[in-house]
Amino acid sequence: MEKAKEKVSIPKSMLLPQEEMLEVRKKGQKIKIGIPSDYSKVEYRVPLTPQAVDLLVSYGHEILIEKNAGKHASYSNEDYQKAGGTIVETKEETFQCDIVLRIAPFNMDEIDALRGNQVIISSLQLYAYKQETIQKLLKKKVTCIAFEQLENEDGFLPFVHQMSQIAGVTSITIASEYLSNSRNGKGVLFGEVTGVTPAELVIIGTSTAAEYAARAALGLGIFVKVFDTSVYELSKLEEKFARKIFTSVFYPKVLRKALVSADAVIGATAFNKPPKFKVSEDLVKQMKEGSVIIDLNVSQGGCFETSKCTDFNNPTYVKHGVVHYCVPNSPAMVSRTASISLSNILIPILLAIGDNGGVDNYIKVSRGFRKGVYIYHGILTSTDIGRLFSIPAKDINLLLAVF
Known part of the structure; x- marks a missing residue:
């Protein structure tokens, strides 16, 4: 009886599900990553640091970096070469890689230069796109993935969180700078001094950026x-x-009183969502002359009726006597810190892509990574973009069965 039990074996049919799972996951794949310079787009961050390149190369991956791509983050061509990266003269050379990794979105000429049937990982920045731009990406049969929509397995947005932290802290630095005489401001110290009424800051929103702006401001003694x-x-x-x-919630009289006495106002509502409230132009008119508005939500429509996108070449404009700072990529102001932060998040993602046999396989196994996909093999999968530009979109979960 006991011997009979020892001879009992597990039926092969019981092993089938495990075998099928193993077939889906191919053996690790070496990937070729291209990093173009974004300086022409007034973007100073670089997605991978030399340390990250060194790690990826040690796993057998190939990294092509356009000459001087890391210059404004204080990374030289030699730094990347020592790490095992290959420096190329033109961005067109990086556009031939399996994965193109950059911060800024693509313009029409750059899309024309893409190889096609490849993967693009970048910021979405919808304000920079038009219907024609999206249509051109679709024709190239590319797969496009947005940094700001990527999630981890717990639904956390790592890129948004990290860049929001940086944006929040830098907004206090920016406000301080534009209130000082060095920028022809009104000469107000954005802080606290004995015997002097402390500076006042109003924050619109309770996002991560709002939290870190408040934290930095409180540390300086600002009200x-x-x-x-x-x-x-x-x-x-x-x-x-x-x-x-x-x-306070947005009681009109309470908000008006706060804005009238504020030295600086920061718009910092939740990212990836249209602002639920906008400060009217009439309220901006009532603010103190020389006060500063910093709109961290300008790329999503802005928190103020008077907001319009600017860049680091011309970061501010004055309207109704109020200085407006509306640079959508404000973390690039501290490009080295921001680049290190981006790189820390991207390293495990890129290694996982290689381990899983490429982007397509990783999209299938990682629900959080899948959330960042807005074009899949030339098919629009974002309903928000489809609604905005009147282009039909399809559910990526249904498409995965085809590719």
Whole structure:
């Protein structure tokens, strides 16, 4: 009886599901990554640092970097060469790679220069796109993935979180700079000095950027007031600070009083969502002359009716006596810090792509990575983009069965 039990074997049919899973996942694949320079687009960040390139090359991957792509993040061509990267003279050479990795979105000429049937990983920045741009990407049969829509397996947005932290902290630096005489400001110290009334800051929103702006401002002794549509979100924000901040929903009289006395106002509502509230032009007119507005949501429509996109060449304009700073990629102001942060997030993603046998396989096994895909093999998969540009979109989960 016991011997009979020892001879019992597991039926082959019970092993089939495991075998099928193994077939889906191919053996690790070496990938060729191209990194063009974004300096012409007034973008100073670079997606991979030399340290990241060194690690990826050690896994057998090939990295092509356009000459001087890391210059404004203080990374030289020699730094990348020592790390095992290959420096190329033109961005067109990087556009022939399996994966093109960059910060800025593509313009029409750059799309023409793409090899096609490849993968693009970059910021989406919808404000920079037109219907013709999207149509051209579709014709190239590319797969496009947006940094700001990528999630981890817990639904966390790592790129948005990291860049929002940086944007929040730098917004305080920017406000301080434009209130000082060095930028022909009104000569106000954005901080606290004994015997002098502290500077006042109003923050619109309770996002990560809002939290880090408030944190930096409180550290300088600035009087902080935060407005949002949600009492719950305001309460959560209050709990994060040992020092008391003023919070309120958007009561017209309360908001008006705060804006009239504010030295700086920061728009920092939740990313990836249209702002729920906009400060009217009439309220901007009532702000103090020489006060500063910093709109961190300008790429998504802005938090102020008077906002319009600017860049680092001409970052500000004055309207109704108020200085407006509306650079959509403000983390690039501290390009080295931002580049290190981006690189830290991208390294495990790129290694996982290689381990899983390429981008297509990784899209299938990683739900969070799949969330970032807005074009898949030349087919639009983002309903938001489809709605905006009147282009039909398809569910990527259905497409995965075909490719």
